[in-house]
Amino acid sequence: MNTKLKISKISKIYPGCIANNNVSLNFESGKIYALLGENGAGKSTLVKILSGVINPDKGQIFLNDKLLKLTSPKDAKNNNIGMVFQHFNLFETLSVFENLSIDSEKNNYQLRILINNILKKYNFKIDLDVPILNLSAGQKQKVEIVRCLIRNPKVLIMDEPTSVLTEQETEDLFLSLKKFSKEGILIIYITHKLKEVLSLCDEVAVMRKGKVVSISRTVDEELSSLANKMIGESLNKIKKMTSNNLSGEQILSVSRLNFNSEDPYEVNLVDINFTLNKGECLGIAGISGNGQNELFQILSGETLSNNGSIKFRSKEISKLNPRERREYLMAFSPEDRISQAAVPSLKIYENVALNNFKTSNFFEKGLFNEKKIKDHSKKILSNFSVNTDNVNLKSQFLSGGNLQKLILGRELITSPELLICFNPTWGLDVGAINYIHQTLVKINEQGKSIILISTDNDELLQLSDRISVINKGKLSKIMSAEEVNPEKLGLLMGGGLVD
Amino acid sequence: MNIDINFLGILIGAIMASSVPLILAASGELITERSGVLNLGVEGMMIIGAISGFAIMVITDNLFLAIIGSMLSGLLLSFIFGFLTQSLLTNHVATGLALTIFGIGLSAMIGKDFVGIPGKEFPLLFVNLKEVIPLFGPIFFGHSIVFYFAFLLPFGTNYFLKKTKIGLIVRAVGDSPVSAANQGINVLLVRYCCILYGGAMCGLGGAYLSLIYTPQWIENMTAGRGWIALALVVFATWSPLKVLVGAIIFGGITILQLHMQAIGIRIPVQFLSALPYIMTIVVLVIISRDSRKIKLNTPTSLGQIFYKEK
Numbered sequence: 001m002n003t004k005l006k007i008s009k010i011s012k013i014y015p016g017c018i019a020n021n022n023v024s025l026n027f028e029s030g031k032i033y034a035l036l037g038e039n040g041a042g043k044s045t046l047v048k049i050l051s052g053v054i055n056p057d058k059g060q061i062f063l064n065d066k067l068l069k070l071t072s073p074k075d076a077k078n079n080n081i082g083m084v085f086q087h088f089n090l091f092e093t094l095s096v097f098e099n100l101s102i103d104s105e106k107n108n109y110q111l112r113i114l115i116n117n118i119l120k121k122y123n124f125k126i127d128l129d130v131p132i133l134n135l136s137a138g139q140k141q142k143v144e145i146v147r148c149l150i151r152n153p154k155v156l157i158m159d160e161p162t163s164v165l166t167e168q169e170t171e172d173l174f175l176s177l178k179k180f181s182k183e184g185i186l187i188i189y190i191t192h193k194l195k196e197v198l199s200l201c202d203e204v205a206v207m208r209k210g211k212v213v214s215i216s217r218t219v220d221e222e223l224s225s226l227a228n229k230m231i232g233e234s235l236n237k238i239k240k241m242t243s244n245n246l247s248g249e250q251i252l253s254v255s256r257l258n259f260n261s262e263d264p265y266e267v268n269l270v271d272i273n274f275t276l277n278k279g280e281c282l283g284i285a286g287i288s289g290n291g292q293n294e295l296f297q298i299l300s301g302e303t304l305s306n307n308g309s310i311k312f313r314s315k316e317i318s319k320l321n322p323r324e325r326r327e328y329l330m331a332f333s334p335e336d337r338i339s340q341a342a343v344p345s346l347k348i349y350e351n352v353a354l355n356n357f358k359t360s361n362f363f364e365k366g367l368f369n370e371k372k373i374k375d376h377s378k379k380i381l382s383n384f385s386v387n388t389d390n391v392n393l394k395s396q397f398l399s400g401g402n403l404q405k406l407i408l409g410r411e412l413i414t415s416p417e418l419l420i421c422f423n424p425t426w427g428l429d430v431g432a433i434n435y436i437h438q439t440l441v442k443i444n445e446q447g448k449s450i451i452l453i454s455t456d457n458d459e460l461l462q463l464s465d466r467i468s469v470i471n472k473g474k475l476s477k478i479m480s481a482e483e484v485n486p487e488k489l490g491l492l493m494g495g496g497l498v499d
Numbered sequence: 500m501n502i503d504i505n506f507l508g509i510l511i512g513a514i515m516a517s518s519v520p521l522i523l524a525a526s527g528e529l530i531t532e533r534s535g536v537l538n539l540g541v542e543g544m545m546i547i548g549a550i551s552g553f554a555i556m557v558i559t560d561n562l563f564l565a566i567i568g569s570m571l572s573g574l575l576l577s578f579i580f581g582f583l584t585q586s587l588l589t590n591h592v593a594t595g596l597a598l599t600i601f602g603i604g605l606s607a608m609i610g611k612d613f614v615g616i617p618g619k620e621f622p623l624l625f626v627n628l629k630e631v632i633p634l635f636g637p638i639f640f641g642h643s644i645v646f647y648f649a650f651l652l653p654f655g656t657n658y659f660l661k662k663t664k665i666g667l668i669v670r671a672v673g674d675s676p677v678s679a680a681n682q683g684i685n686v687l688l689v690r691y692c693c694i695l696y697g698g699a700m701c702g703l704g705g706a707y708l709s710l711i712y713t714p715q716w717i718e719n720m721t722a723g724r725g726w727i728a729l730a731l732v733v734f735a736t737w738s739p740l741k742v743l744v745g746a747i748i749f750g751g752i753t754i755l756q757l758h759m760q761a762i763g764i765r766i767p768v769q770f771l772s773a774l775p776y777i778m779t780i781v782v783l784v785i786i787s788r789d790s791r792k793i794k795l796n797t798p799t800s801l802g803q804i805f806y807k808e809k
Contacts, residue, residue: 133795
């Protein structure tokens, strides 16, 4: 039987923010629908309303022309609406089977047979008796999907499902979703990733600031048109000027750098040699886990290597710690914004005060000059268009994009000569990525240098003057950006050789 | 030789009897903590159970009513805790500490008129078997009904948590209340029930002291047993059977060191008095070393405030 889901004039207002503003959408089974929008566009609110977790202030939901009253997650379940949240709703310490049995009315014996049939049918390989905490993210997601499938869902909603998946797991997921769709399950796929919309979905609704701004078929769309709809303005094409202000003056040189780690999970670095000129951006590509982390830590001074030398503006700095390196005008933006770059439970201005102890005069006789720090923080917030002017806000409430802007702002406001950043746009939406790319280009134009360690090849090709690939702790030959293309990068990243 | 065996039996019986309040309170608190609620008010609920049990016994002259009343009073006190932490979202640790202080003060006030009144003899079961069977007789027979209940309780608790659906739900709530709520589980209801059950068991543990173990009311007579019960739960890594082991070791060494003091062994008294605490922790830490098991048994959300999105 066909399933029709109709959302009619849904509104949800939070203090200070209209999360959903008169949202109306129609869905029909047999198709995969994308709900596209930036972080904070109101997608998740809508999904929570559909799954009964929160109640809308206004509006109605109809399933096959029947008005649904979804006041709790149970109601959604009983109406055959299945939901896989972005943050898994699993009990980590319970076994897979216990997780699945907790809301089932069937007895354990029947349930086990049913689950095994589902696992076989979709070729999911999951051991039912291990605790969830032993599973990979992809397997956890499969458990969530199986939990929905047990109840024969008519509607399956996936909220940003690929944010934690590897590429292979993503492909598997797409295959399964297409299979479900063929079997007549209506699929609503929520994402901010444009490519996924085009490769998976049939129709796409774009949300912005709580409103639906466009509904169209994906065959009529392309990446740029969707991106523009999503952020509501056309993105400035980032055009890197070909290094006209390269003075040829060397700013950093790394020679014969080796690093042997005692931790078996770390990668050893082997004979790293490179130089960096003023105003240049050196990209370092590679599949994650090939030594990028270790390289970043050694360049920033978090770990010291007893082998080789790092010269910055002709001073030997390899034995200096991160604070001392900052005093020489280096700046760092680590990969993990939450645990390495900022302390989420501290307020914005406190996070700003965390670096630049000496150069700034935030502290007088060991005491905190709150006013100075707050003024300084306000400057960062406005200069780097962070979406708040409240320096007392806890950093954990900033979205990834805004947090990254804050971190970059904190690093750049001292106008460092060299910025070393590691995956600066990881997990961000298009608008934020665009802003950060623009910023990086701008500092290059000001004659400052960048080392960009990234796993995003498009980003590297767009921003770098020269590119090298790291593989198993070794750097490839450094190539100028013009002679590199995605194929060549791919080959080097996989450990291949190019002439 | 015969005398020795009998003495041994009586000694072990005494050890087991002395561990009863710990088993009761710790088993109750274990369920509370498994649902993610950290109630540090165990001592307060025990002492309130002790005085209300004793007072009801004196007033009604009915031991059954006294036992029920002690459980109800523990439950009532835990309800205050539940209302504050679950409905008004106060901090678990601070609220629990306040509950203990409140319980101790309130019990002293109520108990003022009951000091020095002799208790009533509590009926013991299978008394005739006690004499018949050597060694095992004094260990297993001639105890009160509460004693037998206490020793079955950890097994029941274990079965409840591992095998029953409700037990599964309790563990799920303790693991992640947010996920549980998203699964349609009424987290507040589950947590309230666990808190109230824990309160009732603590009340019963207190009543065992004032009605059965040393049938009289003495101010502050729980003497820190509530804190020991709390520590047992943690060091036993939330496993009911290990709580049982820990309680028996603690009771055992408490009794043994008293005997050692009486015999006059040349070890400082202070050290002997500290011995039960040290040994219980050492043994429980050793038997709970498996870090994987610790991770699986520890209620992840312990002590976290949960509120429902609206």
